[in-house]
Amino acid sequence: MAETMSTGGVKPLLSLHNINMTFGGIKALKDVSFEVLPGEIHCLAGENGSGKSTLIKIITGVYRPEAGAVIEYDGQTFSHMSPVTAQAGGIQVIWQDLALFPEMTVAENIAFHTVIGRWPRLVDYRHMRRTALKALQRLGVALDVDLPLKDYSIAQRQIVAIARALVGEAKLVFMDEPTASLTQSETDHLIDIARSLSVSGVAVVFVSHRLAEVLEISSRITVLRDGALVGVYPVEGMTQSRITELMTGKTFNQQVRAKPVGDEPIVLEVKGLSRPGQFEDISFAVRRGETLGITGLLGAGRTELALSIFGMLKPRSGRVWLNGRPVRFSSNRKAIEAGVAYLSEDRLSLGLIQPQSIADNLAIASLDRIKSGGLLSDERKRRLVDRWIADLGVKIGRQSDAVSTLSGGNQQRIAIAKWLATDPKLLILDAPTVGVDVGARAGIFEIVAKLAECGLAIILISDEVPEVYFNADRVLHMAQGKMAGWFDPRTCSLGQIEAAVYG
Amino acid sequence: MNSVATRIKDLLGPEIAGPGFAFLAVMLFFGFASPQFLSEATFGSVAFQLPELGLLTLAMLLPVLTGGLNLAITFTANIAGLTVAWVLQANGGVDAGIAWFALGCVLAVAVGAATGVVMGLVIAYTRAHPILVSLSMMIFVRGLGEFLTRGGDVSGFPAFLQPIGHGSILGFPIPLLIFIACVLLWHVLLTRMKLGFNTYMIGSNIEAARYSGVNTRKVIVLVYTLSGAMCAVAGIIMLARFNSVRVGHGESYLLITVLACFLGGVNPFGGFGRVIPVFVALVVLQLLSSGLNLMGANQHLATAVWGILLIAVMILRWLAAQLMILNRRKG
Amino acid sequence: MGKLVRSHATEFALLAVIAAMCVFLSLATNNFFSLGNAFDLLNTSSVNIIFAVGLLVVLIAGGIDISFAVAASVVQYGAALILGWIGGGGWISGLLIAGGLGILLGAFNAFLIHRFRIISIVATIATFNIYFGLLMFFTQGVSIYDLPDWLTDRIILFEQEMADGTWAEITLPVLVMAVCVFATWLLITRTTTGRQLYAFGDNPEGARRFGINIGAMQFIAFGWLGMMAGIGGLIQAHYAQEVVPNALYGRELDVLAAVVLGGARLGGGKGSVLGCVLGVLLIAITQNGLNLLGVSPFAFKMIIGAIILAAITLSNTSLEKLLPFMRQRGARQ
CATH class of the missing domain: 3.40.50.300 (P-loop containing nucleotide triphosphate hydrolases)
Known part of the structure; x- marks a missing residue:
């Protein structure tokens, strides 16, 4: 009772x-x-x-x-x-x-x-x-x-x-x-x-x-x-x-995961990136194996910044280097080819194609990898999907089921798998836990931590301060499109960041 | 054994249920109702009538899969036919050589593709509704054709065109062979090529496809271009069948092609649908009209029955969905 | 004023284009700027405007109807037969019969759409084939020329002799058209039912949560179009003084193009009676102007098609959308 x-x-x-x-x-x-x-x-x-x-x-x-x-x-x-x-x-x-x-x-x-x-x-x-x-x-x-x-x-x-x-x-x-x-x-x-x-x-x-x-x-x-x-x-x-x-119905015990990233090579460097009205003069670098957290209130320009790095928006000024080489992507296709992946904040309408199958959603960004003899191979697609589903521990019925039949957490894993299949160097996760049950969020961050261990550079964007505090190595606070401060979760408390963001 | 079954299921998909049942129903009904139905003559007439409507339906299918429509297909076919006719007439009429015919076909396909390119660009870049864009293209192309022909026929073609419309190879009518080749081409395109894959994705959610790195504008332009090119193939077959070209030939096929797509289980909002079930649906439509013909009815009654068949299939689908919900509630 | 322009941008754009065309045609031709020509335009456009305002209601409610023009043909034939049985009838019984038959045909569409959840384009393409196929089958394509006298007699409501001796006339179709336009305007802007139709087309789920009767919306929208199709069919028979079973075949797409040109949105929630009438008139004036300019009638449709295509392209292209595209082009060169 x-x-x-x-x-x-x-x-x-x-x-x-x-x-x-x-x-x-x-x-x-x-x-x-x-x-x-x-x-x-x-x-x-x-x-x-x-x-x-x-x-x-x-x-x-x-x-x-x-x-x-x-x-x-x-x-x-x-x-x-x-x-x-x-x-x-x-x-x-x-x-x-x-x-x-x-x-x-x-x-x-x-x-x-x-x-x-x-x-x-x-x-x-x-x-x-x-x-x-x-x-x-x-x-x-x-x-x-x-x-x-x-x-x-x-x-x-x-x-x-x-x-x-x-x-x-x-x-x-x-x-x-x-x-x-x-x-x-x-x-x-x-x-x-x-x-x-x-x-x-x-x-x-x-x-x-x-x-x-x-x-x-x-x-x-x-x-x-x-x-x-x-x-x-x-x-x-x-x-x-x-x-x-x-x-x-579960208890959670969260711990700060932040670790020193030392002298790993820089994967992404951004200098003075601006898009008037959205973000201004943003500079930072992300190293191999590092998770950079970006937080701030809604409307702080975080998503626009991410889309600019991903080639879907054009920054007005500033420069971007990927693996030490200057890049300026004309579209997100070029960004994907160069090894940038962007997980959308809006999984329902932008991140996944809900009515289509799990397999097709997973393969959509890496079709060239499942070709054989110039044509798409169902067999190779099945193998690709099997592999990622096993790697990320996704629970699915059949590969041909619509992705909308999955729970929020499993959908998000499919979306992450879609990008991992493109073999990215930099993974931008924009609000990866929106619409994911609290119980399943820990699983998503488990995966994020493992990917960083494997050497991926990760940008984790979230307006839930605890998420970046517990899961990122460094935290960048953005307010009204500008950089408002840096935090190191190993040396500061959650309250300090929250005070800065909400205060 | 099991894998063969799954292979076949993969090939046909869940969309086959509607047209499959319709096929069985039509075969059984007319098989009993009319002794001449299960005869070579019926299949001969179906085989010759199928290609025109079938090729136009293939042209309609791709845009429908992206969630659009191409209402310009019939008149694009006419314009393409006219292109061939003019090339032949300008180079000897009945005495024109086969090379001129080949050139005419190439130009016809180019003209068909060109209408598609224009529509595709407008739809992809302005996001205007495809119904509107293709509707205005239809009015334009019809007007252009009527302007150039003054509403009359163009005829007088070399004799070697006769077999393309009426000849057979090993008992199979040549138009049917061309149609089947196009069906296979579309099947491969949709199941085994990037363009086909992306067509389905765009049909379900164009923005999400763009975020996944699909060049959505390119796909839309290509879809309408291929649709226009397929219209041209239909136009060339129609030219050979009638031995003349008139703007308005096949006009009544326009909405029938949409009907055939829906009957073949294509989702009206786009994103789902396969070529083979649509092919079966086309065969059902032609069998129906041949069967009714045998029983003394004309094409107009067949048209009405086609409409009734579409409604019947939609109602059966609705009933099946209701039953599934009921079953689940009990279980 | 600025607010009015912004909220009725399509209507103002159409008005501006029509005005510009009228000025040009008045200067370029002798006969365009005359009462006779203006009345002519109204007389010939009446049937299309009646169809258009009917279709507008369905589009506003988020549906589409392909079958209305052939439904109008069915009504023409049916009404002619029924009028024969009852011994002739008159305008009142004629309009009642035509409107009633039209409502029945429209309601059948609504029934399929609402009861079996068939989307409107599928349902109406099916009924298009059923209505037209059965009509041609039962009539054998035979026209009726033997119509009651009251139906074929031209009724002139207003006439004026022009300087060159011709008569400028307004005939009955214009009156019927005006009544239909006014009734539709009243329905969709002044009654609660009309606002519910807009709301249903704009956001069906939101409308449902407000307790709006979805089934009623479908029957009202398709019934209204059916009624307009019936009335339009009767008027067309009156105008042409004959009933030809395939006379209206293909008219559905022309009317659809005009209505959408007038600002109605496929998908629902948007559209006005004024825009709809202006859309039909723009096409009619273009055709009339081309005629007066001595352009070959075979070229009319081509030019009209090109104009609609250009209008759609321009109205869907805002400058911001074009600019990045052009900038990209520039950067590559």
């Missing part, structure tokens, strides 16, 4: 019991219960695939739970919700993908509920505009509500999504992974908004697997694992690592 925490006699605003849900034969939720008190800030935590999103979709009526479910909301009992009843009752969600309409105006996006309903009516644009302006005002934000949403940045769109959730009488607001694409100051702003909502009596549920930001303002935390409830806990005394243990 899962641990539960007394609600202290307060009648919950929302309570769910006996929630079961099955998709294509797989149990997504097993007998889950969930409660939210009026006006509280609550965390719903769990790894990818633990059932968080399914639970929200049941609460908002997108999915219908299996028979036996009991949903009590605001004094009423339901066997299931519908999007219309949920919205009428004041349940609002800010989805991770925002679920906004880019071609429509900001006003229409915020006041979209006015065009919902069974029977056609005339649209009252003036009322829509007023509603939108009022909602934005409540957030203390000024946007031109007549422009289409696509003209705005992701952070501004998130504001629009929040404003949309606040029109009408919201009583319960879910925020699904709200900080995933925000910079620190934007996250701070979001937390202020959540706090003021809570003060005005609106309950807020943060749904996240990264809780550092929201831990301090929440009162309780509900943890899900593999579709089942682990427990409900007070936030007092809770730490990030304790939550990780609860989410994964």
Whole structure:
């Protein structure tokens, strides 16, 4: 039986019991219960695939739970919700993908509920505009509500999504992974908004697997694992690592891996590299067998820097040497030929071709190596894939299965294998653990350490400071496109780097 | 033994199920319904009718695999046919030598490829939707053809062209042999060559392919170029079959080629599909129209039945997917 | 004003091109700048505009329809037969029958798409072949010339004698077209249903989470196009004074090109009635202008194709995109 925490006699605003849900034969939720008190800030935590999103979709009526479910909301009992009843009752969600309409105006996006309903009516644009302006005002934000949403940045769109959730009488607001694409100051702003909502009596549920930001303002935390409830806990005394243990059911003991790299030859050297508006005057060198960590907030120019080294962006000025020779790649194909590999931060849409097979995803960057007699050989492709799957310990069914059928961790191993098959000298890993379960991350870094031992030069980019602290030999801090400082994990503490990055 | 089975499965892929069942159904239905169906005459007519539609379908297949379409195929074939016709007419008409015909064919393929290059460049560099680009190319090429021929026929070709349209080698019609050679060429291209491999990858996710070092622009330009060149082959066969060229010949094939691709299990969004199942789908379509012909119906009814067949196959696929979900839920 | 231009860039670009062409043609030809020619343009474009606004609704909802033009032919034939049975009928019963038959044919597409999750291009290519094949099979390709008098009589709504003695006329198709355009505009910009269609085309999953009825969206979009196809078919029969089963064959692609030229996006969520009408008019004016300039009619399509190709290339190419390409070129030389 899962641990539960007394609600202290307060009648919950929302309570769910006996929630079961099955998709294509797989149990997504097993007998889950969930409660939210009026006006509280609550965390719903769990790894990818633990059932968080399914639970929200049941609460908002997108999915219908299996028979036996009991949903009590605001004094009423339901066997299931519908999007219309949920919205009428004041349940609002800010989805991770925002679920906004880019071609429509900001006003229409915020006041979209006015065009919902069974029977056609005339649209009252003036009322829509007023509603939108009022909602934005409540957030203390000024946007031109007549422009289409696509003209705005992701952070501004998130504001629009929040404003949309606040029109009408919201009583319960879910925020699904709200900080995933925000910079620190934007996250701070979001937390202020959540706090003021809570003060005005609106309950807020943060749904996240990264809780550092929201831990301090929440009162309780509900943890899900593999579709089942682990427990409900007070936030007092809770730490990030304790939550990780609860989410994964494992304990982790991380140690600094940094080592001296001494006089190994320099693989990559960068001097004064600049791309105005993205990064400026960047200089560093990476040696054979060295892991260079680069960290900084979102928008610090890390990915653009990596893409410039990889030949997909053109730096405005500065020089790059690879193995002592000056290089200027006209495309990433030239970079790959020269021995540079870049693992994209966006595995789902850029890193791998999800619907295609495991084998093809692994072989795509090294087709010339599986040729025989001028034609591609299935046999050589099979051998190549077998070898890398064995080397990296990837668990797969058949080579012809779509790569999307694999877990995040195994997908990332395939993506790494794709680049290793090109026999690189320099491997750039951009946020290699995004969308990888906490439990599987250690395995990825195991591989990274082994590759460095084999003599690969590695650049590890991450906005999660502990990742670079524990896994890199040196850490470069980038802020607003500039080099902000160097750290040596052997001589400094995690707190020092975190203070520099978030402070 | 087992490995032979896997080899065959690899060759055909899961896409074969739809056209395979359709093939069996058509053979059984007409085999019982019409005593003359399982005869040499049926297969003779299928063998002669298959190549025109088949070659155009091959031209349509590559763009569809990249997630696009080439709506200009039929008129590109006409323009290529006209190119041959003009070369022959300018050099003696019925008395033109075989060398002039060869030159005409080379120029025809070049013209077909050229339309593809233009479309490919526009699609690759501007990211305009392939339906639009090829649609405007279709309107342009049709207009160009009508302008140059004033809407009339071009005919009067040397006698040695006759066998290319109507002759046989060892009982196999020459157009069919040319078509089968092209099918094999496409099969090798798609399964054994880098260009084919990259075509599938681009069809599923062009940006991810670019990040993996695929020269996506080059692949798209080449795909449309090869599509245009294949149109030219179809145009030359059509010229030999009809012994004349007219802009508009084969116009009705345009949407049938798309239908044949979908019937052959090609994914409408691109990324998946094989040549052999599409070939089987084409055979099914021709058997259907020959069978209906034997029973006294005309080509128009066959066209309608083709549409019904496509819907039937799509509904069966949907049912199969539903059944799989149901089974898993029970198990 | 600047905001208006930015949010309606396609429409303004089309207007500018049309204006430039009109100025040029007015100077280069004697007859372009005349009421008679302008009315002529409207009379001849009416059917295409009716089709176009119908197709626009399907494109906005994220679908595509290849079958509407042959569906219009089926409706023409069916309506002519039904009108014969009921003893002639009139404009009201004619429009009701044509619209109703069109809605049925459109709803069949929506049924296939929604019930069996067949994507719209596959479903409508199948129904294109079914509708056209069956029509040609049952009619044997025979045309109907014996139409009721009310259908073949030209109805002139407005006429004015010109200085050279010819008459400038606005006929019934223009009125029907105006009503269809207005109704479509009302539907997609002023009703909640229309906004739901936009939202569904823009982000289907987002629309679903809002509780929008997806099935209803498909039936409304394809039903609306079916209705427009039916009405357009009847008007075309009126205009041509005959029903030829394959008269509209191939029209679907011309209309599609015009609608997309007018700013509608394949994939959904974008497009306006104004842009759609301007797209059809641009092509009609080009054709009209070429005619007046004495260009061979055989060259029309070639030039129009080249214009559309150029328009698509330019509208998809922003300067930033072209510049790196040109810079690379420059660097290599």
